[in-house]
Amino acid sequence: MTQPSHGGRLPRNIWVLTLVSFLTDVSSEMVSNLLPIFLAGVLGARTGVVGLIEGVAETTASLLKVFSGELSDRVGRRKLLVVIGYTLSTAAKPFLYLASSWGWVLGVRFADRAGKGLRTAPRDALMADSVTSSRRGLAFGVQRAGDTAGAVVGIGLALIFLLTRPGSGDLSRPLFQTIVLWSLVPAGLAVMALVLGVRERGSVTPKPPRARWSLIGLDRRFKFYLMVILLFTLGNSSDAFLILRARAAGLSVPGVLGMMLSFNVIYAALSGPAGALSDRIGRRRLLLAGWGVYAFTYLGFAWMRAPWQAWVLMSVYGVYYALTEGVGRAFVADLVSPEAHGAAFGVYHAAIGLAALPASLLAGILWQGIGAWPGLGPSAPFLVGGGLSLAAMVLLTRLPKAAGATAGSGALSRR
Numbered sequence: 001m002t003q004p005s006h007g008g009r010l011p012r013n014i015w016v017l018t019l020v021s022f023l024t025d026v027s028s029e030m031v032s033n034l035l036p037i038f039l040a041g042v043l044g045a046r047t048g049v050v051g052l053i054e055g056v057a058e059t060t061a062s063l064l065k066v067f068s069g070e071l072s073d074r075v076g077r078r079k080l081l082v083v084i085g086y087t088l089s090t091a092a093k094p095f096l097y098l099a100s101s102w103g104w105v106l107g108v109r110f111a112d113r114a115g116k117g118l119r120t121a122p123r124d125a126l127m128a129d130s131v132t133s134s135r136r137g138l139a140f141g142v143q144r145a146g147d148t149a150g151a152v153v154g155i156g157l158a159l160i161f162l163l164t165r166p167g168s169g170d171l172s173r174p175l176f177q178t179i180v181l182w183s184l185v186p187a188g189l190a191v192m193a194l195v196l197g198v199r200e201r202g203s204v205t206p207k208p209p210r211a212r213w214s215l216i217g218l219d220r221r222f223k224f225y226l227m228v229i230l231l232f233t234l235g236n237s238s239d240a241f242l243i244l245r246a247r248a249a250g251l252s253v254p255g256v257l258g259m260m261l262s263f264n265v266i267y268a269a270l271s272g273p274a275g276a277l278s279d280r281i282g283r284r285r286l287l288l289a290g291w292g293v294y295a296f297t298y299l300g301f302a303w304m305r306a307p308w309q310a311w312v313l314m315s316v317y318g319v320y321y322a323l324t325e326g327v328g329r330a331f332v333a334d335l336v337s338p339e340a341h342g343a344a345f346g347v348y349h350a351a352i353g354l355a356a357l358p359a360s361l362l363a364g365i366l367w368q369g370i371g372a373w374p375g376l377g378p379s380a381p382f383l384v385g386g387g388l389s390l391a392a393m394v395l396l397t398r399l400p401k402a403a404g405a406t407a408g409s410g411a412l413s414r415r
Helices: 012-032 035-042 047-075 079-098 102-130 133-163 173-197 220-234 240-248 253-281 283-303 307-335 338-368 380-396
Strands: none
Touching: 012 079, 012 102, 012 133, 012 173, 035 047, 035 102, 035 173, 035 240, 047 079, 047 102, 047 240, 047 338, 079 102, 079 173, 102 133, 102 307, 102 338, 133 173, 133 253, 133 307, 220 307, 220 338, 220 380, 240 253, 240 307, 240 338, 240 380, 253 283, 253 307, 283 307, 283 380, 307 338, 338 380
């Protein structure tokens, strides 16, 4: 059993979960950045199909998070659900080797994201339970940095495979299958590290069943934040469209991997400092800054004309992720009581998932249309995304103050 850290060091659970995230992302990123290229270039899928696959996958993950988070609150235990989730995702990966149509990819992505849905809310709650609120931003920032460092390694390995095989620069089905097989190694190591290294925190009091999907008892500021997140996510389609947009602008497959490598290096380097900064100046300020960067990036993707512009914009996009991913989760933990952390993270991720399917599906249809309608072209989804992010920023500035807070009451009021 482990207790929240009160000293200068982050506790064991944070470091082990960071290692698990690192290894998992090495595995995932070896494949995920090539997947939209494989779908469009090898299997011949249209952008609407890509949007459907990514939307269904992310919605499945996010909707499961509300149940897994609530269940971990109810039983007072988090680790078992985290282990089951990582194991399910690992078990799904080998089936990508067999993928000969987009239906196979949909099935694998569904199972993989179901595993993510089972593990994420309990894992985030376990992390929040393991540290005090004064170091929560740093803890989530470190975890996100480890996760993203794994992405850098995974993309680097995929790039090596791509450039050292005959016909480098093109993605073939045999090459994709080889990369899938190698991606299983770090995924298996991640599960082992999780099982052997993470300790259940013993002070979470099991709570009686509550109504599923209920927001009763959760802070009104958290409910307002959920509304803002829903609006933002409606314009936040899958990052697969950024990859396809770069390809449409003329960037080669190795160039796409190099672009994603730059994105993840920046994301990893800035996540820890951004989390620590949010502990000092407040989460909301960092979120507003991040969403501003997002709007700039998406509008840039809408108007770009040259491959190098995609590379630069994707690097800037890494700043957005660093400023918002870990900080946003820490903000959720700030807005609710500790005994409701699992449920709050579950509802938070479910809200994102509810918007993820229409966001990605809409992006694909706006780009290439549906049926006889040819769509509005590659700029359309990015113009919509940029506009909605600006609207969400305006709403976030209207977040109600904490009960009893005044304009000068310190960092908590700023959050």
